[in-house]
Amino acid sequence: MTISGWGRFPKIKASIFSPHNESKCRDYLKEVEECIAQGLGRSYGDSALNSNVLCSRRLNLILDFNDKEGIISCESGVSLAELIETFLPRGWFLKVTPGTRFVTVGGAIASDVHGKNHHKDGSFSESVISFRLMLPDGEIILCSRSQNQELFYATCGGMGLTGIILSATIQLEKVQSAYIKQTTIRAANLNEIFDLFEEHKTTKYSVAWIDCLARAKDRGRSLLMLGEHDVDEDFSFSSSKKLSIPFDFPSITLNRYTVELFNRLYYNKAKNSVTENKSSLLSFFYPLDAIGNWNKIYGSRGFIQYQFVLPRESSLEGLQKILTKVSTSGMASFLAVLKLFGKENNNLISFPLEGYTLALDMKIQPGIWELLNHLDKIVLDYNGRLYLAKDARMKADTFQRGYPKWEQFRQLRDKLGLSEKINSLQSKRIGL
Numbered sequence: 001m002t003i004s005g006w007g008r009f010p011k012i013k014a015s016i017f018s019p020h021n022e023s024k025c026r027d028y029l030k031e032v033e034e035c036i037a038q039g040l041g042r043s044y045g046d047s048a049l050n051s052n053v054l055c056s057r058r059l060n061l062i063l064d065f066n067d068k069e070g071i072i073s074c075e076s077g078v079s080l081a082e083l084i085e086t087f088l089p090r091g092w093f094l095k096v097t098p099g100t101r102f103v104t105v106g107g108a109i110a111s112d113v114h115g116k117n118h119h120k121d122g123s124f125s126e127s128v129i130s131f132r133l134m135l136p137d138g139e140i141i142l143c144s145r146s147q148n149q150e151l152f153y154a155t156c157g158g159m160g161l162t163g164i165i166l167s168a169t170i171q172l173e174k175v176q177s178a179y180i181k182q183t184t185i186r187a188a189n190l191n192e193i194f195d196l197f198e199e200h201k202t203t204k205y206s207v208a209w210i211d212c213l214a215r216a217k218d219r220g221r222s223l224l225m226l227g228e229h230d231v232d233e234d235f236s237f238s239s240s241k242k243l244s245i246p247f248d249f250p251s252i253t254l255n256r257y258t259v260e261l262f263n264r265l266y267y268n269k270a271k272n273s274v275t276e277n278k279s280s281l282l283s284f285f286y287p288l289d290a291i292g293n294w295n296k297i298y299g300s301r302g303f304i305q306y307q308f309v310l311p312r313e314s315s316l317e318g319l320q321k322i323l324t325k326v327s328t329s330g331m332a333s334f335l336a337v338l339k340l341f342g343k344e345n346n347n348l349i350s351f352p353l354e355g356y357t358l359a360l361d362m363k364i365q366p367g368i369w370e371l372l373n374h375l376d377k378i379v380l381d382y383n384g385r386l387y388l389a390k391d392a393r394m395k396a397d398t399f400q401r402g403y404p405k406w407e408q409f410r411q412l413r414d415k416l417g418l419s420e421k422i423n424s425l426q427s428k429r430i431g432l
């Protein structure tokens with residue numbers, strides 16, 4: 001069958017195997033020449049693509065739950081959506097969650113995903129107590145910060161390249177509501193949004209939508225969304241989808257003019273400079289989950305989500321340059337999200353470092369590769385890096401300059417026989 005990541009680029013022919021227990025995993029690893037693990041396929045590019053894919057979704061058991069401590073053990077194919085449905089009514093939520101809940105626990109560990117609270121709570125691996133990992137020879141290793149430490153730090157953020165995560169034990173966070181107290185603040189330009197992020201850095205959640213087509217004095221105009229957990233003991237929530245995109249939009253639908261119009265309307269939607277409201281946890285964290293197959297709006301050729309991070313001290317200048325380049329190209333879409341990251345962790349190839357991260361969606365169109373190569377240069381000039389979970393095209397050199405511990409990671413892979421057996425399209429492209 002033909003498969004792709006969420007960005008629908010690249011598309012390849014692959015055979016998919018979905019084992020329902022560990023011994024089937026072991027047999028599969030012995031049988032195939034090489035393979036890569038896959039969860040719910042929400043990474044955008046080619047990190048979960050290989051001609052042989054081991055899909056974790058049937059490893060979907062919740063194994064144990066300690067209601068007093070909020071510690072859960074489950075198989076790696078359990079999704080964050082399933083954890084929320086089961087544990088939010090009991091007052092437990094994820095410590096860190098990405099912008100979609102349709103990802104698996106294995107995928108969240110492998111990408112070491114971040115949320116709107118990285119500046120306060122770090123990334124997903126900070127909530128991981130331990131996990132069990134199957135190596136190519138079928139051996140199962142328990143990894144934690146005190147046991148098999150190096151494999152722990154390599155696997156968190158290691159994009160599935162250290163073996164198959166079978167199950168994990170995770171710390172949840174106690175909450176007193178299924179609602180978020182949200183404040184939205186308008187910022188007229190990039191300087192203003194940076195000041196606002198800094199001013200509100202003690203707020204638990206923060207994220208900004210940026211109008212990346214705005215120019216001159218409006219460059220970087222944005223809406224900052226801040227959130228704190230409500231405490232009203234209301235745990236009611238509904239997770240039904242409202243809308244689904246049934247077919248590929250014609251490529252012409254998203255162009256400079258439609259996106260500019262959308263951006264103007266969206267920015268002006270926040271009528272006051274500060275707006276407060278109560279938002280359900282699902283709509284605050286996962287607005288896009290309400291639209292099924294939203295990736296089809298970019299047309300059948302697919303799209304790239306370009307996400308980079310720049311260190312704090314060079315963020316403002318670097319972002320000015322990048323936004324100038326993007327706005328004059330006219331290629332960016334309406335989904336442009338800016339977040340503040342806190343400290344880097346010990347994982348070998350995790351994405352976050354202290355600074356600002358911007359994610360931009362761009363449909364695949366003539367001129368896009370030249371534009372992205374140009375942006376790569378700016379990112380590297382400012383000592384930044386690109387996010388592997390979103391990537392489908394970066395060159396080996398761009399990866400290696402952005403991730404200084406990449407060689408240690410590769411040596412570990414060689415030592416454990418992983419480089420022969422566990423590979424993705426991405427790992428081959430970037431020299432891992």
Ligand SMILES: Cc1cc2nc3c(=O)[nH]c(=O)nc-3n(C[C@H](O)[C@H](O)[C@H](O)COP(=O)(O)OP(=O)(O)OC[C@H]3O[C@@H](n4cnc5c(N)ncnc54)[C@H](O)[C@@H]3O)c2cc1C
Pocket residue numbers: 006036037038039040041042043044047048056076077097098099100102103104105106107108110111112113114115158159160161163164165166288389390424
């Ligand atoms: C709408 C949307 C919003 C998003 N928002 C964010 C965000 O805010 N922050 C963020 O960090 N990310 C975000 N992402 C990206 C997403 O969280 C990650 O790509 C995540 O890894 C996807 O998990 P998955 O289960 O779909 O894994 P897949 O996409 O299937 O795989 C991703 C990687 O995990 C590996 N993997 C999966 N399962 C296993 C396993 N059992 N053992 C070993 N390796 C495994 C794969 O080999 C691959 O390298 C978003 C994605 C979408 C579509």
